[in-house]
Amino acid sequence: NVQVKINNEGYVAVVHDTFVMQNHMIPAHVNAEETLNWFKPYWDGGIFPTPANGCGNCRQTTHVTGIDACICDANVIDERVFSVDAASVEEIVSILSIGAIDPFIADADSYNAVSKAGYIVHFKGAASTTYDADTIFELNH
Known part of the structure; x- marks a missing residue:
């Protein structure tokens, strides 16, 4: 609980x-x-x-x-929210409610950082580009 x-x-x-x-x-x-x-x-x-x-x-x-x-x-729901790139930082903030760990403190090659327009997506897995429940968004705002 x-x-x-x-x-x-x-x-x-x-x-x-x-x-x-x-x-x-x-x-x-x-x-x-x-x-x-x-x-x-x-x-x-x-x-x-x-x-x-x-x-x-x-x-x-x-x-x-x-x-x-x-x-x-509290009810914790662990699910994918995005399946494609978000249109903007505003869209990410309007949909996602909580933060996540800094992916750089995870083990090496745990995340693949991909720069987007105004934000960085950290996909779980060294070469992954698949959105899932473990995807982390780093916002530059």
């Missing part, structure tokens, strides 16, 4: 249901109450649950440092 922690600014931290780990040491970076490992998603319409708006259908939590956040269940 994957959950996300959302702060008042809309930043998200991925957390895990740690109930099954209750008798074990839970790493802080995945613990709903402890993690501060935030990243910025692009919210559809800029609307998201926050402690300031009551967290919607999520539960509210407060970190020991006083930072309020919402803990929400």
Whole structure:
């Protein structure tokens, strides 16, 4: 069960249901109450649950440092979004909602970088040019 922690600014931290780990040491970076490992998603319409708006259908939590956040269940969909080159950076940003790792930290030859108009596509595989769920877009904006 994957959950996300959302702060008042809309930043998200991925957390895990740690109930099954209750008798074990839970790493802080995945613990709903402890993690501060935030990243910025692009919210559809800029609307998201926050402690300031009551967290919607999520539960509210407060970190020991006083930072309020919402803990929400999340559904992760791992699928290809593009099958051909995107028309523009704007099209990519309007369709994709989350970021990815920097492909340069992956093992050598894990990705094939191909420059496009205003962005770079990193295809999974040393010689691949096939769009799939692992394709990463590097935006120059």
